[in-house]
Amino acid sequence: MPSSVPLASTGWEEKVGEDEPGRFATYAKTFAEIQARKSQRWGAGRALHRKQVTAAQGTLEVLDSVPVFARHGLFALPHDYEVSVRLSNGGMDRAPDRAPDIRGFALRVFGVLGASALGTGVAKTQDFTLINQEAFAFPGSAEFVEVVVAASRGQGALLRHMFKRYGVLGAPVRIGRLLKAASRPFSGFATEPLFSAVPMANGPYAVRVRLVPSETNGKPVRGARNDWAADFSARLKNQPLHWDLQLQYFANEALTPIEDASVNWPTPYTTVARLMLPRQDTESAEGRALAAKLESGVIDPWQGLAEHRPLGEVQRARKVVYFESQKGRGAA
Numbered sequence: 001m002p003s004s005v006p007l008a009s010t011g012w013e014e015k016v017g018e019d020e021p022g023r024f025a026t027y028a029k030t031f032a033e034i035q036a037r038k039s040q041r042w043g044a045g046r047a048l049h050r051k052q053v054t055a056a057q058g059t060l061e062v063l064d065s066v067p068v069f070a071r072h073g074l075f076a077l078p079h080d081y082e083v084s085v086r087l088s089n090g091g092m093d094r095a096p097d098r099a100p101d102i103r104g105f106a107l108r109v110f111g112v113l114g115a116s117a118l119g120t121g122v123a124k125t126q127d128f129t130l131i132n133q134e135a136f137a138f139p140g141s142a143e144f145v146e147v148v149v150a151a152s153r154g155q156g157a158l159l160r161h162m163f164k165r166y167g168v169l170g171a172p173v174r175i176g177r178l179l180k181a182a183s184r185p186f187s188g189f190a191t192e193p194l195f196s197a198v199p200m201a202n203g204p205y206a207v208r209v210r211l212v213p214s215e216t217n218g219k220p221v222r223g224a225r226n227d228w229a230a231d232f233s234a235r236l237k238n239q240p241l242h243w244d245l246q247l248q249y250f251a252n253e254a255l256t257p258i259e260d261a262s263v264n265w266p267t268p269y270t271t272v273a274r275l276m277l278p279r280q281d282t283e284s285a286e287g288r289a290l291a292a293k294l295e296s297g298v299i300d301p302w303q304g305l306a307e308h309r310p311l312g313e314v315q316r317a318r319k320v321v322y323f324e325s326q327k328g329r330g331a332a
Contacts, residue, residue, distance in 0.1 A: 007267055008069050008249040012206040012258050014311055024317050027145050028324035034092065034152045035328050042094050045295075047325045048148070049104045051094045053087040053189070054229040055291040056236060058277035060109050060245065066272045070247060072203025073307030074112055074126050075272045082110045083275065086294045087189050087232060090131065092152055097228045100182040103132045105194040105211065106299040107275070115306040118319075126304040128209055130194035136261035137181050141317035147178070187220030188231045190241050198261050199250065199311040200301065206250035206258060206311055210269055214242035233282040245273040261314045298331050 017023075035047035042050060064078040071077070089095065090102030109126040116123040138144045150161035162171040186192055196209035217235065224231035235241060246269035250256045256265040281287055300322045301310045310318065 007251060008205055009251055010204045011252065012250045012256075012311075014316075015259050016316070017313070020313070020316060023142070024320040027141065027317055028321045030145065030149060031321050032324050032328050034149070035325055038092050038152070039329070044329045046329065047321075048092060049088040049090050049106075050092055051089040052291065052295050053089060053097070054232055054282050055087070055287070055294045056085045056232075056277050056280060056282060057290055058083055058085070058275065060107075061274045061276060063271065063273060067270060069205070070202065070270055070272050072205070073114065073305045074109065075202070075247075081112070084108045084110075084290065084294055085275075085277065086299055087228065089228075092148075096226075098225050100179070102182060103186055103189065103192075103194075103228075105130045105132075105189060108294075108299050108303075112305055117302050117304050117306050117309040119306070123303070123305050126308060127299045127301055128196065129299060129301050130196050130209065130211055132184065132186050132192055132194055133181060133197055134195045135264040136197045136314055137178065139260045139262045140313045144314075145317075186225070188224045189228060190217040190232055190235050191220045196301075198314050199258055200315070201307060201309045201311055202247060202249075203307050206256075207247040208265055210246045210248060211243040211275060212246060214244070217241050217243075229282070236277060236279065237281050238279070240279055241277045243275040244271045245275055246271045258312045261312060296329075296331060298326050300326070 031047045035045075038047070038050065039045055060081045060083045062075050062077065062079045062081070066075050066078075074081075084107075086104075086106040088104040088106065089097065090104050091099075095101065107128040107130070109128075110124070112123060112126045114123055136144075138147075146161065146165065147158070150158040159175070162175050165171070166174050191213055193213065194211040199206045199208050201207075216239075221231055248265055248267055248269045250258070251267050256267060257263050282291070301315065302319045302322065310316070
């Protein structure tokens, strides 16, 4: 990357549309209807990432080597925080693990203390939601919502929507992109990097987040895709698992746009913390209790510090839609 490009610029800004409050309220209602319909079949659960694969607990160690420019909020001082982790498949249904899907790695960090990103007082947790995709599949929330609504009605409805929305020439291209994203090779939650895909604040800076698995987690196992929980839990029962948590910084609007979530940022990552899960039995009574707690609870990127406020149109839509979903399953 050219040395003239700033690697940690504070020159970012959000561009909030006047139509967002009404549009997001409509999205929230739409997702609530989908969630209620799917819950009639599968039982109470989330609108997306409904199928929890497994859960675990451990610590997030903020390193003493964090660069000065990265020392904000959670990363301000070296410290060990307790964490809970929820692994999931991204779909609206409880499909078999081998089915193409987005994979989710959600992280709740306990013991923080500071002004809330929601502006509702003091935040005591910091949540991260990551997926196995570096960038979001759509520039903004509108196209994403349209696709989710159509997909919730089945493959036929999704195909009809794509051809109506993008035309005979554009639909195959869009469908190909969606299939490529959902079918992206995935070796397992202990062996694949996970990404926030969309930005958040880190003090005066804008960043994206990545989790990089340690080589000590082991190599991919053939057949893991048939049961992600079995693969992850077997590793964790035999050994601790580690990841580096890294931040990727906004450079400028052309390279690293805040409002276009489909652009993959090319800037380098900085390691600021280490996620460590000690050996544990996810199938034990304690493990099952943790999984049940996370399944019925909330992990939401807006549940965190103001210094780590989610940024961009997709994140602002999440704020409204997630809350409605949480109310719909009795978690809020």
